[in-house]
Amino acid sequence: MSELVKISNLSKTYFDNNGMTMAVKNFTATIKKGEFVALIGPSGCGKSTILSILSGLLEKTSGEIEYSKDIKIGYMLQSDQLFNWRTVYKNAVLGLEVQRMMNKENISRVEKMLMEYGLYEFKNHYPNQLSGGMKQRAALIRTLAVSPDLLLLDEPFSALDYQSRIAVSDDIFRKIRKEEKTVIMVSHDINEAISASDRVIVLTKRPAEIKSIYEINLNTNSDSLIEKRKAPEFSQYFNMIWGDLDIHV
Amino acid sequence: MFDEITRYKYKQFLSEEKKHKRKIFAAKITILILFILFWELSARIGLSDPFLTSSPSAIVKTIINLIKSNALFIHIIVTTAETLIGFFVGTALGVAIASILWYFPTASKVCEPYLITLNALPKIALGPIIIVWAGANYSAIIFMTLLISLIVTIISVYGSFTTADNEKLTLMKTFNATRIQMLTKVVLPWSVPGIFNALKINVGMSWVGVIMGEFLVSKAGLGYLIIYGSNVFNLSLVMTGVLLLAVIAALMYFVVAFFERKAMKNR
Ligand SMILES: Nc1ncnc2c1ncn2[C@@H]1O[C@H](COP(=O)(O)OP(=O)(O)OP(=O)(O)O)[C@@H](O)[C@H]1O
Ligand SMILES: [Mg+2]
Numbered sequence: 001m002s003e004l005v006k007i008s009n010l011s012k013t014y015f016d017n018n019g020m021t022m023a024v025k026n027f028t029a030t031i032k033k034g035e036f037v038a039l040i041g042p043s044g045c046g047k048s049t050i051l052s053i054l055s056g057l058l059e060k061t062s063g064e065i066e067y068s069k070d071i072k073i074g075y076m077l078q079s080d081q082l083f084n085w086r087t088v089y090k091n092a093v094l095g096l097e098v099q100r101m102m103n104k105e106n107i108s109r110v111e112k113m114l115m116e117y118g119l120y121e122f123k124n125h126y127p128n129q130l131s132g133g134m135k136q137r138a139a140l141i142r143t144l145a146v147s148p149d150l151l152l153l154d155e156p157f158s159a160l161d162y163q164s165r166i167a168v169s170d171d172i173f174r175k176i177r178k179e180e181k182t183v184i185m186v187s188h189d190i191n192e193a194i195s196a197s198d199r200v201i202v203l204t205k206r207p208a209e210i211k212s213i214y215e216i217n218l219n220t221n222s223d224s225l226i227e228k229r230k231a232p233e234f235s236q237y238f239n240m241i242w243g244d245l246d247i248h249v
Numbered sequence: 250m251f252d253e254i255t256r257y258k259y260k261q262f263l264s265e266e267k268k269h270k271r272k273i274f275a276a277k278i279t280i281l282i283l284f285i286l287f288w289e290l291s292a293r294i295g296l297s298d299p300f301l302t303s304s305p306s307a308i309v310k311t312i313i314n315l316i317k318s319n320a321l322f323i324h325i326i327v328t329t330a331e332t333l334i335g336f337f338v339g340t341a342l343g344v345a346i347a348s349i350l351w352y353f354p355t356a357s358k359v360c361e362p363y364l365i366t367l368n369a370l371p372k373i374a375l376g377p378i379i380i381v382w383a384g385a386n387y388s389a390i391i392f393m394t395l396l397i398s399l400i401v402t403i404i405s406v407y408g409s410f411t412t413a414d415n416e417k418l419t420l421m422k423t424f425n426a427t428r429i430q431m432l433t434k435v436v437l438p439w440s441v442p443g444i445f446n447a448l449k450i451n452v453g454m455s456w457v458g459v460i461m462g463e464f465l466v467s468k469a470g471l472g473y474l475i476i477y478g479s480n481v482f483n484l485s486l487v488m489t490g491v492l493l494l495a496v497i498a499a500l501m502y503f504v505v506a507f508f509e510r511k512a513m514k515n516r
Contacts, residue, residue, distance in 0.1 A: 057422055075423040081416050085438045098424040098434070146424065 004071060004150055004182050005031045005054070010063035011207075012049050022207040023049040027063070029201060029210075031150070036176075036183045038193035041203030041211075042245065047186040048078060050208065051152045054184065074148025078155050080139040082127040088138050089114070089123040095146040106145065113141045116175065132160050133168040140172060151176070153185040157192075169196070170225040177223065190245075194218075194237045195225040202244045212244045303485040311489045324490075328459055328470040329497060331387065335394025336455040336501075340448060342395070343402025350403070351410045351436060352428055368404055372397045372458075376465050385466040393465075394458030398451045405450065409443025410436050445509040452502050456494070471497075 012024040023046035031037055039047050052058040054065065055075040082091045092110050096102050114120045117137040127135055136157060143151065156172075157165045173196045176183060187193045193200045194216055202211045218231040228234065251259075285305050291297045292304035299307065315321035350357035375396065383389040413436045421431045463472025471490045478486030 055423055057419065073423075077416065077420055077423070079416065081414075081420045083417065083435070083438065085441070094434070095424040098421065098426045098430055 002033050002068065003030055004033050004035075004068050005029075006064075006066040007031075007054070008064045010050070010053065010065065011061050012046070012053060012058070013061045024053070025207040025209045027208065027210060031182060031184060033149075033182055034180045035199065036173075036181075036185070036197040038197040038200045039184065039186045039203060040188060040190065040193045040200055040241065040245070041208055042205050042247070043188065045203050045206045046208030047203065048154055051075065051154055051184065051186060054150075055152055071150060072146065072148045073150050073152060074143040074146060075152045076139060076143045076154060076156055079159060080127075080135045082135055082138055082142075084127050087124050087126055088119055088130070091127065091138055092123075092141045092145055094142055099146055101146065106147075109147075110141065110145050113144060117141060117172075131164075133164045136160065136168060137172065149182060151181050151183045153183060155186055155188065158188075165192075166226065173225060174223055190238055190241050191229060192225075194234060194241070195228040200237070200241060202241055212240075214241065300482075301484060303488045307485040308489050308492060311485045315489070324469055324471050324474050325493065325497065327467075328463065328472060328494075331390050331394065331459045331462070331470065332455045332501075335391050335398060335458055336451055338391075339395050339398030339455060340402055340444075340451055343399050343447065343451075344406050344444060346399075346403050347407040347410055348432060348437075350407050351432060357407070364400065364404055368400045372400075373461055376461070380466060387467075389466050390459055390462030393462040394455050397458040397461075398454040401450060401454055402447045405447045406440065406444055409440040409446075412443075413439040441512055445505070445512065448505050448509075449502065452498065452505055456498050460494070 007030070008028045010024060010027040011022070014021040014023055027050060029037070039050065041047055049058065053060045055073050057075070082088075083094070086094070089110075092114065093102065093107065096106050096110070111120070111123075114123055117140070119134060119137055119141070122130060122134065127138070130138065136159065140156070157169050160168060169192060183197075185193075185196065187196075195218075198216055200214045200216060202213070203209065204211045214237060216237060218228050218233055220228055220231040222228060288302070289305045292299040292302060292307075312321065315324070350360065372393065376393065379392050379396070380389050383392045417435050417439070418431055421435055426434070459470070460472040460475070463470045464476050467473040471494050475487050475490035475494075478484065478490060
């Protein structure tokens with residue numbers, strides 16, 4: 001598989017009038033095409049910062065990021081950020097509008113996604129008429145509409161309650177994997193990270209440094225996240241990651 | 250889905266609501282009628298001096314006379330036209346300037362103290378200067394109106410621009426949006442409620458500007474009617490002017506409120 005992004009010794013220090021905050025320290029990783037990588041770490045450690053730098057929203061302080069040429073990045077922010085003055089459909093095509101890509105082919109792809117994600121009947125509804133899970137799906141379609149090569153997901157389902165979170169994420173990750181998208185996902189849910197990804201990168205407390213990396217190999221034929229959780233290796237991964245996160249209560 | 254009793258209770262609830270609304274409406278009308286009656290009676294029985302307070306019947310007579318001499322229509326048209334021009338130009342220019350300020354954040358920070366000073370300044374103080382510059386005619390009145398509504402519009406609309414959700418702007422950046430796109434797709438739609446607030450304020454502001462302008466220079470209009478009436482001690486004429494003004498200004502406010510409701514339907 002070809003390398004899509006190569007990150008070496010990435011560091012980020014925030015400057016403001018109150019001083020400096022180091023958020024990321026010597027982060028190194030190589031992301032191959034079609035990989036699903038999870039970043040997991042304590043709250044406030046610098047996970048969103050890493051994604052923001054990868055997407056180009058934030059300047060890095062030091063380090064190197066090498067992208068394969070002409071890469072297009074899709075960034076799904078921590079909250080859905082749907083515009084309540086636009087219908088679901090108009091929200092879904094926002095990126096296409098901005099990038100002047102409103103052609104027949106792209107529009108029909110958006111409509112197809114709306115159908116696949118069960119939103120087609122609601123395409124003329126406004127966001128405040130949708131459930132939390134539907135909003136997340138609409139936000140994902142908006143991100144996917146511009147056909148990104150690399151998908152950055154920032155705790156995509158953290159706004160949902162536990163049960164709908166499992167159902168929605170099971171459904172959505174399966175679709176993303178089927179399309180062989182390359183994904184870097186930030187999560188603080190260990191179960192979600194193990195069941196969705198090929199690789200889990202565990203980060204330390206702020207400043208985020210790599211604590212450990214796990215290649216996930218689950219002995220199961222199912223692609224359902226719920227089934228994957230029943231694989232015998234699952235709890236071993238869970239315990240190791242739990243140990244690394246070093247959470248005290 | 251619901252049983253008989255629940256549905257019956259719901260019907261009762263609906264009719265109670267209706268009754269309540271009717272009561273409120275009746276009370277509004279009653280106050281108006283009582284006020285007019287009291288005004289008329291107190292003038293007739295000598296409780297007040299009709300020379301100073303006029304009376305509803307005198308006002309009606311004045312209006313009829315004005316209609317007969319074809320003057321009423323002209324006064325209303327002149328004032329309303331001046332107001333509408335000031336209102337629309339002030340709002341459009343205000344939103345445009347606020348957009349430019351938003352587009353250049355550094356420039357807007359530099360301009361801030363000047364805007365605040367202009368806003369705090371009582372614009373009537375500039376009246377004499379405006380008359381010298383624009384001449385003692387309609388353009389002075391409209392200029393006055395613009396000055397009063399423009400600064401408030403810029404400040405209030407720019408204020409609502411700056412409250413636009415930063416995260417939504419970040420989202421636009423993830424799509425590599427230009428600043429113009431952020432303005433048209435996030436900041437302006439986000440500020441629709443704020444713009445309507447400015448519109449509502451401007452209804453009042455442009456009337457203030459026009460009437461002040463007419464007090465200073467005009468030969469026609471409701472403001473002229475009021476100032477002329479007071480000069481010749483015809484208080485009925487003054488009251489008529491004020492009354493017509495109140496009615497037309499309220500109408501204009503309701504039109505704006507109607508469009509606001511329409512625009513906010515899905516928010
Ligand atoms: N613009 C900024 N200026 C200064 N410090 C910042 C800024 N943005 C974030 N930080 C700090 O950097 C650290 C990392 O923030 P970041 O948002 O990356 O954390 P996170 O791991 O995504 O947290 P969470 O799990 O809560 O989403 C935090 O301590 C935060 O206070
Ligand atoms: Mg975060």
